[in-house]
Amino acid sequence: MTDAYYITAAELAKTGIDDLPTELNSAKHMIYSSPATLDFNSPGARGFGVKRAGLAIPGSVMLLIAPGCCGRNTALLNELGYSERFFYLMLDDTDIVTGRYISKIPKACAELLEELDEKPSVVMLCVTCVDALLGTDMERVCRACEEETGVRTAPAYMYALTREKRLPPMGLVRKSVYSLLEPQKRRSNECAVMGYFSALEDGCELYDMLKAIGIKKVHELGRCKTFEEYKDISRANFSLVLNSEARAAAQDMQSRLGIPFIELTRVYRLSKIHNQYMLLGQAIGSEFDDSEYYRRAEKSVNDFKEKYSDTVFAIGESLNADSFELALALTEYGFKVAEIYGTVGERNFVFVKKLAEVSPETRIYSNLSPTMMNYIPMSGVTAAIGADAVYYHKDCAGVCFNEEEQPFGYRGVELLFEKLTKALNDREESVL
Amino acid sequence: MKKLLKHISPIAPDDSGACSVLYEMGGITVICDAGGCAGNVCGFDEPRWFEKRSALFSAGLRDMDAILGRDELLIKKLALICKQVDARFTAIVGTPVPAVIATDMRALEKMAEKKTDLPGIALPTDGTRLYDYGEEMAYLKLFERFAVEKLPVKKGLVGVLGATPLNTGETGSDRIKKELSADENEEIVCFGMDSGIDDVIRASEFEKIIVIAPSGLAAAKYLNKKFGIPYEVRGCCINDDVSCKADKLVGKKILIIHHQFTANAVRDRLKGCDVVCASWFRMIPSLKKENDIHIKEEQQLAELAKDGGFDVIIADSFFKRAMKDFKGQWIDLPHFAVSGRLNKDL
Numbered sequence: 001m002t003d004a005y006y007i008t009a010a011e012l013a014k015t016g017i018d019d020l021p022t023e024l025n026s027a028k029h030m031i032y033s034s035p036a037t038l039d040f041n042s043p044g045a046r047g048f049g050v051k052r053a054g055l056a057i058p059g060s061v062m063l064l065i066a067p068g069c070c071g072r073n074t075a076l077l078n079e080l081g082y083s084e085r086f087f088y089l090m091l092d093d094t095d096i097v098t099g100r101y102i103s104k105i106p107k108a109c110a111e112l113l114e115e116l117d118e119k120p121s122v123v124m125l126c127v128t129c130v131d132a133l134l135g136t137d138m139e140r141v142c143r144a145c146e147e148e149t150g151v152r153t154a155p156a157y158m159y160a161l162t163r164e165k166r167l168p169p170m171g172l173v174r175k176s177v178y179s180l181l182e183p184q185k186r187r188s189n190e191c192a193v194m195g196y197f198s199a200l201e202d203g204c205e206l207y208d209m210l211k212a213i214g215i216k217k218v219h220e221l222g223r224c225k226t227f228e229e230y231k232d233i234s235r236a237n238f239s240l241v242l243n244s245e246a247r248a249a250a251q252d253m254q255s256r257l258g259i260p261f262i263e264l265t266r267v268y269r270l271s272k273i274h275n276q277y278m279l280l281g282q283a284i285g286s287e288f289d290d291s292e293y294y295r296r297a298e299k300s301v302n303d304f305k306e307k308y309s310d311t312v313f314a315i316g317e318s319l320n321a322d323s324f325e326l327a328l329a330l331t332e333y334g335f336k337v338a339e340i341y342g343t344v345g346e347r348n349f350v351f352v353k354k355l356a357e358v359s360p361e362t363r364i365y366s367n368l369s370p371t372m373m374n375y376i377p378m379s380g381v382t383a384a385i386g387a388d389a390v391y392y393h394k395d396c397a398g399v400c401f402n403e404e405e406q407p408f409g410y411r412g413v414e415l416l417f418e419k420l421t422k423a424l425n426d427r428e429e430s431v432l
Numbered sequence: 433m434k435k436l437l438k439h440i441s442p443i444a445p446d447d448s449g450a451c452s453v454l455y456e457m458g459g460i461t462v463i464c465d466a467g468g469c470a471g472n473v474c475g476f477d478e479p480r481w482f483e484k485r486s487a488l489f490s491a492g493l494r495d496m497d498a499i500l501g502r503d504e505l506l507i508k509k510l511a512l513i514c515k516q517v518d519a520r521f522t523a524i525v526g527t528p529v530p531a532v533i534a535t536d537m538r539a540l541e542k543m544a545e546k547k548t549d550l551p552g553i554a555l556p557t558d559g560t561r562l563y564d565y566g567e568e569m570a571y572l573k574l575f576e577r578f579a580v581e582k583l584p585v586k587k588g589l590v591g592v593l594g595a596t597p598l599n600t601g602e603t604g605s606d607r608i609k610k611e612l613s614a615d616e617n618e619e620i621v622c623f624g625m626d627s628g629i630d631d632v633i634r635a636s637e638f639e640k641i642i643v644i645a646p647s648g649l650a651a652a653k654y655l656n657k658k659f660g661i662p663y664e665v666r667g668c669c670i671n672d673d674v675s676c677k678a679d680k681l682v683g684k685k686i687l688i689i690h691h692q693f694t695a696n697a698v699r700d701r702l703k704g705c706d707v708v709c710a711s712w713f714r715m716i717p718s719l720k721k722e723n724d725i726h727i728k729e730e731q732q733l734a735e736l737a738k739d740g741g742f743d744v745i746i747a748d749s750f751f752k753r754a755m756k757d758f759k760g761q762w763i764d765l766p767h768f769a770v771s772g773r774l775n776k777d778l
Contacts, residue, residue: 002515002516002517022512026492027492027494028509028512029492029509029512029513030462030489030490030491030492030509030510030512030513031467031470031489031490031491031492032489032490033467033470033471033473033474033475033481033488033489033490035474035481035482066528067445067528067558067559067560068442068443068445068559068560068561068562069442069445069446069447069448069469069472069527069528069559069560070442070468070469070472070528070559071441071442072441072442072443072444072445072448072472072476072477073471073472073475073476074441074442075441075476075750075771075772076476076772078441083441083753086441087436087437087438088436088437088441088442089433089435089436089437090435090436090437090442090560091435091528091560092435092560093531093558093560093561095560096528096531096532096558096560097531097532097534104433107433108433108436111433111436111438112436112438115438128468128528129465129466129468129498129528129529129532130528130532132495133495133498133499133529133532133533134532158468159495160465160466160467160468161466161493161494161495161498161529162494162495163466163467163494164494165495368492370487370489370513370516370517371516371517373485373487373517374517
């Protein structure tokens with residue numbers, strides 16, 4: 001039995017992104033659905049996977065067209081109140097070989113509409129690996145459904161086979177949920193925030209800072225209660241894209257609706273947050289005063305440091321952060337990061353390289369590696385961040401930090417250290 | 433429309449059933465999928481995932497693997513994992529992806545054996561059938577492949593087939609053993625639950641087999657034919673609340689929905705009632721009564737609720753949404769393969 005594979009940050013930085021060890025390259029080994037990462041590997045289980053994300057449009061319903069196995073865990077979403085919005089067209093073995101079910105989809109849509117008290121805003125047609133392989137033209141299927149029912153219809157591609165493509169399923173579904181927006185007169189004092197299916201945490205400074213420069217309305221999908229509110233998103237003068245998975249959707253909105261976009265990244269280093277806001281100000285021709293927010297976030301870091309300066313962290317990837325950027329931030333704040341469970345890619349390798357300079361001995365594990373079956377928690381870790389890290393380090397103070405309301409900017413830093421302070425306080429009290 | 437579910441979500445599929453039987457056997461199980469099917473198994477259909485460690489993996493197929501039929505890559509990854517994890521055999525479980533591209537599962541089985549030097553089995557499930565089909569296939573394949581030697585029979589050694597969480601709502605064998613134990617000298621082994629491949633290998637030692645779900649019957653018949661082991665059929669793991677409520681019913685017209693053996697076991701408790709058993713899963717003709725019903729479509733549930741004239745329904749409350757017109761008494765009889773609820777969740 002092999003011990004859980006890890007590589008230090010220094011070793012990994014030296015190896016380079018083009019020559020990743022087999023254990024960090026999920027295309028080269030079997031995938032372990034670690035109990036620690038089920039939310040990540042099976043987003044249907046919790047959080048927003050394609051199915052739940054496809055229902056982000058208010059008043060929408062979904063028809064999942066797939067073998068039974070693909071819709072099985074949807075039962076979990078019933079607990080979140082989605083049971084009235086999901087319908088299933090089950091495929092049998094002849095269907096998946098011949099594709100004969102495709103002609104039945106419009107009739108299935110018509111039949112499910114008869115069940116509803118109100119006409120839905122849109123019927124999302126969710127298709128899976130079967131249609132990825134059969135090459136089903138879903139645009140055409142959607143048109144046929146619209147002709148049959150008179151209700152808008154859009155595809156949601158749950159193509160797990162394409163998870164590592166340029167436009168993965170979670171990028172495609174973002175494009176789909178914004179695809180129903182129609183051109184209208186844009187308003188110079190309104191903008192859209194894109195990237196997440198739920199809204200930013202209410203206390204995020206971004207709202208106040210945008211207000212301070214004259215933005216009167218910030219549109220967010222996660223705050224839309226009605227289809228009318230959803231349609232208003234296309235009044236935005238510009239979009240802020242906070243998650244790169246929404247880039248394709250923003251590009252589509254730019255070309256169809258003429259709404260330009262600016263990308264920001266969720267980071268936890270105060271200096272980088274400041275830089276981003278300054279650059280954003282330049283891009284939209286305004287000047288942001290973020291000094292108060294900076295000071296408050298810095299104070300939360302310092303307060304925590306004063307009390308828990310010797311904290312040793314383990315950081316997972318089932319959380320609202322990039323594991324490696326967060327590790328770098330904590331290291332720069334003066335803490336020790338012993339372990340990271342993360343997925344290394346081109347996007348975050350830059351953080352690995354910087355981490356190698358300031359914390360070369362940090363161990364990097366891949367949750368997806370089969371050797372993680374044999375993982376034994378490293379002694380010395382005193383706090384875990386991320387649902388997976390908390391799972392691995394059951395005896396430490398833990399903060400899952402994977403809530404649906406999204407942390408961002410200085411407020412994100414404050415929230416993290418508030419939660420860490422509480423977790424370590426609680427831990428101390430439980431030991432006493 | 434047939435196969436359109438408007439009120440309930442899908443029931444556990446065949447690949448989940450196969451994995452459930454293999455879970456504690458001590459092999460390396462690879463779900464031949466892109467990741468989603470394994471997520472469904474580990475995150476929903478296999479409650480032991482959070483309690484007992486098992487070498488269950490996803491093949492992590494990508495579109496070009498499927499399009500180009502890269503079986504060699506799959507076997508290479510399997511060989512790598514065999515060096516990292518101790519295992520007695522390998523098992524490859526099918527999903528819709530290999531079904532669409534017509535993967536030769538028998539060839540995969542042979543390639544795996546050659547490359548890993550471990551016995552290998554491949555199960556051509558495709559995610560379109562129900563869990564009992566996958567369980568039956570897995571039980572049968574395991575006994576055909578590993579129960580080869582005829583050993584002396586051990587008196588009092590009783591094997592149980594059908595003991596999976598999907599059938600019983602239990603993640604351990606204690607309750608099943610307790611319910612089935614006839615006398616204290618008996619040693620009861622639940623194949624695949626708190627027992628591994630060694631008990632399959634020594635199957636010919638068993639004096640008797642008890643089958644507690646239809647998915648175990650084909651394997652029991654196989655063992656009877658090969659080694660002459662007698663078998664009997666029993667239902668078990670009916671929760672106390674159901675038993676208590678059922679015992680009070682007299683002169684009622686009752687519908688019971690579960691797998692056939694549990695449904696029949698509940699029926700056996702009911703005295704002086706007109707009882708109909710119904711099941712979404714395979715029903716053994718010889719164990720069916722005249723009016724028993726094999727459910728194939730959701731619509732049948734609505735029709736039974738409206739036109740069946742039942743005073744009482746004993747079934748997983750998951751079905752209530754599809755039986756809104758039923759106005760009588762509902763006694764909740766959970767079935768993990770339906771609602772994902774364990775007996776201990778009640």
